[in-house]
Amino acid sequence: MDIIKKREEKVKLGEIDNYGTDFLGLLLQAYHDVDENRRILVEDLIDECKTFYIVGQEPINSLLSWTVLLLAIHTDWQEKAREEVIELFGHQNPHPDDLSKLNIVTMIINEALRLYPPAVGFPRKCDSEVRLGKFILPANIHLFISNLVAHHDPGIWGDDAHLFNPERFSGGVAKATSNNVAAYFPFGFGPRTCVGFNFATMGAKIVLMMILQRYRFTLSPAYVHSPVVHFVLYPQHGIQVILHSLKSEEGPS
Numbered sequence: 001m002d003i004i005k006k007r008e009e010k011v012k013l014g015e016i017d018n019y020g021t022d023f024l025g026l027l028l029q030a031y032h033d034v035d036e037n038r039r040i041l042v043e044d045l046i047d048e049c050k051t052f053y054i055v056g057q058e059p060i061n062s063l064l065s066w067t068v069l070l071l072a073i074h075t076d077w078q079e080k081a082r083e084e085v086i087e088l089f090g091h092q093n094p095h096p097d098d099l100s101k102l103n104i105v106t107m108i109i110n111e112a113l114r115l116y117p118p119a120v121g122f123p124r125k126c127d128s129e130v131r132l133g134k135f136i137l138p139a140n141i142h143l144f145i146s147n148l149v150a151h152h153d154p155g156i157w158g159d160d161a162h163l164f165n166p167e168r169f170s171g172g173v174a175k176a177t178s179n180n181v182a183a184y185f186p187f188g189f190g191p192r193t194c195v196g197f198n199f200a201t202m203g204a205k206i207v208l209m210m211i212l213q214r215y216r217f218t219l220s221p222a223y224v225h226s227p228v229v230h231f232v233l234y235p236q237h238g239i240q241v242i243l244h245s246l247k248s249e250e251g252p253s
């Protein structure tokens with residue numbers, strides 16, 4: 001509330017002439033909208049801030065944790081990813097405009113999201129009776145649509161569904177799912193699909209690349225595999241890896 005009040009105060013005192021063009025600014029404009037029908041309540045404003053604060057961090061932390069685990073085990077893919085990053089960016093910080101050039105890193109992120117989707121599913125309610133394949137779903141039924149289940153279905157992904165194989169995404173999602181793209185939905189689908197999709201994948205790629213530029217990592221014997229769902233899918237006991245600085249490997253410079 002402090003941040004909100006400070007911004008409102010600045011507008012009141014004429015220090016700034018609008019609430020700002022960032023997300024909070026847009027929410028504040030909606031809260032102060034002169035048109036009653038468009039105006040939002042202070043509770044809505046606070047709820048939106050809470051939602052973005054939580055969903056803006058936890059799922060990305062989850063994605064990065066599982067990706068680091070997978071690459072600590074599959075060091076061949078870690079090496080391939082590092083080669084790609086060094087070739088594209090050298091030791092410079094990656095620039096968001098160049099992320100579309102990434103191939104291997106994108107395949108790895110896709111595969112990590114398949115095996116360990118941070119949001120393992122989402123609830124839906126049928127407004128009216130609907131046919132879903134051979135099922136008739138009655139009105140008002142509550143459903144939990146699990147991407148975790150779909151992402152591990154050998155009928156879609158093949159016998160290696162449970163294995164880490166980023167190569168399956170080399171031709172994109174359509175090829176990986178044999179043109180059944182709805183079978184892969186780490187960010188949901190339809191009108192309520194994740195609004196943070198681009199931000200999340202961009203952030204995760206940048207952090208991963210910055211780690212790859214600086215460290216080789218292997219799995220610590222202390223690691224105990226125990227994925228649990230508590231809002232997101234996270235490693236209950238953390239992910240212990242051993243970092244090897246690439247600077248020290250290169251020798252003194």
Ligand code: HEM
Pocket residue numbers: 051052055056057059060063117118119121122185186187188189190191192193194195196197199200201
């Ligand atoms: C790896 C990271 C993320 C994953 C896997 C993820 C996944 C999801 C999923 C599965 C949904 C439900 C979609 C549906 O009901 O169809 C969702 C909704 C949402 N996500 Fe994300 N998310 C991630 C990051 C983010 C970030 C960074 C933000 C914001 C900065 C964000 C904001 C939202 C919001 C606001 C919704 C609700 C959309 C609505 O109900 O209209 N997410 N996300």
